Amino acid sequence: DAKTTQPPSMDCAEGRAANLPCNHSTISGNEYVYWYRQIHSQGPQYIIHGLKNNETNEMASLIITEDRKSSTLILPHATLRDTAVYYCIVRVGPLSTGTASKLTFGTGTRLQVTL
């Protein structure tokens, strides 16, 4: 799986958009970009994933550059509850049922949302 690079920490004011960048310059054509977050010592929480198109769900938006070498997770209106470590993970899709690969977590970005 491709390696990812994220800034170690970021701050965001409550109510503003939080834009978390991720570089994955060695990504392959069959690798997806996943985002998870971990609030304190809770289990990692799935946020969103994408292959090459931009994606949006109720939690966030994922913008993937055309060359797929980087992406940005956008939390449109950050709240204090969004304070967490955010992990960007690149992972090959499953070749067949039950063969999906592990998630390789890096050190992530620690997002601090402040009043």
Next chain:
Amino acid sequence: DSGVTQTPKHLITATGQRVTLRCSPRSGDLSVYWYQQSLDQGLQFLIHYYNGEERAKGNILERFSAQQFPDLHSELNLSSLELGDSALYFCASSVRSHRTSGSGTDTQYFGPGTRLTVL
């Protein structure tokens, strides 16, 4: 709430002992993954089971073993415990049916974890 449950929440034991951690996947999910999170190593993949069969191993110690039962719950057994085994242990589940999800991926959903303290 991810739908994945883990018991116990906390476990305190002594060096040399053996413990069993339990994971119940989301209803219908066939895959279970185990991860370890320690302060100095971050989140590390241990092992993956799919429908009762071992599918992949990560940096899992020989003192550790796992299995997945016919009802799809999984147990992670840790034996001859050492101080360095103190960590958070998470399981994740994925794959609701015999086909991959429509997006062609296999999203993992994590449980709340078991905090193991070895004294």
